[in-house]
Amino acid sequence: MPDRLIRSTTALAVVAVAAVAAVISYRHAYELVHSHGETGPTARLVPFTVDGLIWAASMVILDASRRRQSAPQLAKWSLAVGIVATVGANVAHGASHGPIGAVVSAWPALALVGSFELLMTLTRSAARGDLVQDETRTTPEQPRTEVEQTPEQAVLDEYRASLQGPGRPVSQRYLAEKHGIDRRKVKQIITNLEKPAPA
Template sequence: MADRLIRITTALAVVAVAAVAAVISYGHAYELVRAHGESGVTARLVPFTVDGLIWAASMVVLDASRRKQRVPGLAKWSLGVGIVATVGANVAHGLNHGVIGALVSAWPALALIGSFELLMALTRNAVPKVPVEPAPLRDWCTGEDTDVPGTEPVQALEQAVLADYLASLEGPGRPLSQRFLAQKHGIDRRKIKQIITATTESD
């Protein structure tokens, strides 16, 4: 209960700071865009493209983290460009007031980015851990898998993969690819390779 209360209050604080910082940062960017020749709808929408890019890139990073996959290079690049753009716009807005003015003007953008990344960290840490299926134990004397409770579904899935692969070897076309088998059975491609390799070595 205490951990949940801490997460909720922290999330509320982060959201509140991010909301205030977003409003101030948007105002700075809007005034900067207007001062450099844009007006009307364009001047109001350009600042949204910067923060929107940061949001989209962060969501891709979060999704990759949840799926235990590599973060796409484009997401990293977009996140970096968005951060540089929003901080740069706020710094430029305050340059007329000297170095202190530039730092004060840049602070809302930095607070927005920091709050957003803290919120992403809370979200990542809140993801429940999925229990891993126990791998079958191998008897080193016989070379065969021992019976372990809970391994029947895993073994059945491996047999289904093996059956599909062997059937494709007897067909007129090319054998089924590891990528196709992985997508069909929802197994990691490395596991498919292990199953096929074990079969060919045993032959």
């Protein structure tokens, strides 16, 4: 129960900060677009395209994380471009008031992006926790007479199993983090597996 309470209150705080920051950041972007010749629906909708890109990219990354797959490069690049665009627009809005004005103007965009990514992290963590609990409930406890696998053998077995399943194989980063092994070691294990056997 405490974990659920912590997650709920954190999510509420993050959403509240994000909502306030989104309104201010939108206003800054709208005024910037309007002052550079756009009016009417165009001026009102352009700021939404920036935050919409951040939202869409984050959702794709979140989906990949929940499926235990590497995030697509396009999603990573889109997220980075969206962040640069929203921060840049806010900095440009306050630049006429000097460096301090630019920093103050940029803060809502930074708070929005930070809050949004915190919410995504919280969602990913909750999903992983639920997955572990489900596996614990559905998987009968194995007898303890078996010899425990080494982390290297566990990496090898899990990677082989992922090759047989649907979708792409599990990523090296995921295997390294899950089994507590250096990523270079994981790469070496996978490379040795993929080498053809000598004739």
